[in-house]
Amino acid sequence: MKQKIKIIKKLIIIFSLCFSFSANAQTVEEIIKGRKAMFSENYQNAKKISILLKSKRIKEAKPLMKKISDNYIKLLDYFPENAKEGFKTGALPSIWENKDEFNNLMKKASDDMIKLAKVIETAEDLRAVQKELMWSNCSACHSKFRAPH
Numbered sequence: 080m081k082q083k084i085k086i087i088k089k090l091i092i093i094f095s096l097c098f099s100f101s102a103n104a105q106t107v108e109e110i111i112k113g114r115k116a117m118f119s120e121n122y123q124n125a126k127k128i129s130i131l132l133k134s135k136r137i138k139e140a141k142p143l144m145k146k147i148s149d150n151y152i153k154l155l156d157y158f159p160e161n162a163k164e165g166f167k168t169g170a171l172p173s174i175w176e177n178k179d180e181f182n183n184l185m186k187k188a189s190d191d192m193i194k195l196a197k198v199i200e201t202a203e204d205l206r207a208v209q210k211e212l213m214w215s216n217c218s219a220c221h222s223k224f225r226a227p228h
């Protein structure tokens with residue numbers, strides 16, 4: 080009986096260890112590479128949007144706007160305290176010194192993509208609204224929070 084209880088106790092410890100490891104599964108490498116991949120995907124999609132809108136293919140461009148918006152929201156969780164350096168990150172320390180400002184820019188960039196999807200239907204100057212609601216947010220954030228490249 081005692082032997083059995085010992086085994087059960089051991090099993091419980093092993094299970095809870097497995098569980099706590101899997102709960103914090105993302106390593107610093109995964110976080111930094113993950114955020115780079117999302118920014119790259121956003122860039123590819125932003126370029127696709129520009130091309131589609133040149134030929135007024137609004138319907139096809141809209142899901143890409145939503146995708147960029149969703150990525151920005153996910154990105155809010157990709158700048159934890161332990162992912163400041165390494166793995167060729169271009170993230171500047173100013174992010175962690177001004178976390179609220181950084182997060183607000185990210186949320187604004189996300190909201191603006193939803194706005195863009197709305198106003199694009201009726202906008203007269205497609206290039207101007209793209210500049211205002213999409214491209215300007217990239218440079219506004221990069222100028223302060225991304226290393227020159």
Ligand code: HEC
Nearest residue numbers: 115118119122125168169170184185188216217220224225
């Ligand atoms: C709120 C801030 C913010 C916004 C908005 C933003 N970026 Fe970035 N971007 C960053 C940061 C920070 C990095 C550096 C990430 C890293 O290397 O860890 C980055 C990196 C990148 C990279 C390099 C990814 C790689 O593979 O290293 C590209 C490309 C990029 N951004 C494009 C864009 C484009 C295009 C937009 C607008 C459509 C945009 N970003 C909007 C903050 C932002």
